[in-house]
Each structure stands twice: as structure tokens, then as C-alpha cells.
Amino acid sequence: MEQLSLLFVTITETLTTQQLNYLKALIAGEKAISSTEVMHRYQISSTTSISRSKAALIKNDILDNKAGEISFQDPIYAYWLKTEFFAK
Numbered sequence: 001m002e003q004l005s006l007l008f009v010t011i012t013e014t015l016t017t018q019q020l021n022y023l024k025a026l027i028a029g030e031k032a033i034s035s036t037e038v039m040h041r042y043q044i045s046s047t048t049s050i051s052r053s054k055a056a057l058i059k060n061d062i063l064d065n066k067a068g069e070i071s072f073q074d075p076i077y078a079y080w081l082k083t084e085f086f087a088k
Contacts, residue, residue, distance in 0.1 A: 024042055027078060027081055
């Protein structure tokens with residue numbers, strides 16, 4: 001498990017602040033991430049930032065987009081982000 005944590009830390013360190021904020025909103029179960037309220041709550045700068053973050057995270061095999069449904073490729077990474085990284 002420790003090696004997995006190190007891998008997750010390495011992956012997470014490559015992400016931009018906007019990508020991390022997008023992932024945080026996604027993990028929290030937000031459905032309308034591009035709404036003003038959600039963008040403000042998670043400090044997401046713009047809808048363009050959401051599009052760029054989503055595209056980069058899909059390209060880097062962190063997220064999947066199946067039939068318009070965004071999900072984590074690795075549910076364990078999502079769990080680690082929620083319980084370890086964002087919990088701090």
C-alpha cells in the first residue's frame with residue numbers, strides 16, 4: 001500500500017491547481033461543476049479551465065469519459081485523493 005501511495009503522490013504532484021480543484025469537486029459528487037456556486041466553492045477560475053482540466057486528465061489516463069459520464073480510471077486513486085490528499 002505504501003508503494004501505491006508513493007505512486008499516487010507522484011501522479012498528483014504533476015497536476016495543476018485547477019486540475020486538483022476539478023478533481024476535488026468531482027470527488028465531492030458535484031454534478032453542476034460549471035455552475036458559478038460550485039466554481040467559487042472549489043476555486044475553479046472559469047468554464048474554460050474546467051474543459052482544459054477535464055481534457056488533460058482524460059489524456060493522462062486519470063479520468064474516463066464514457067458516453068459523457070466522467071469517472072476515475074482507478075477508483076483506488078479517487079479513494080486515496082478523498083481520504084488522504086484532500087482530507088488534510
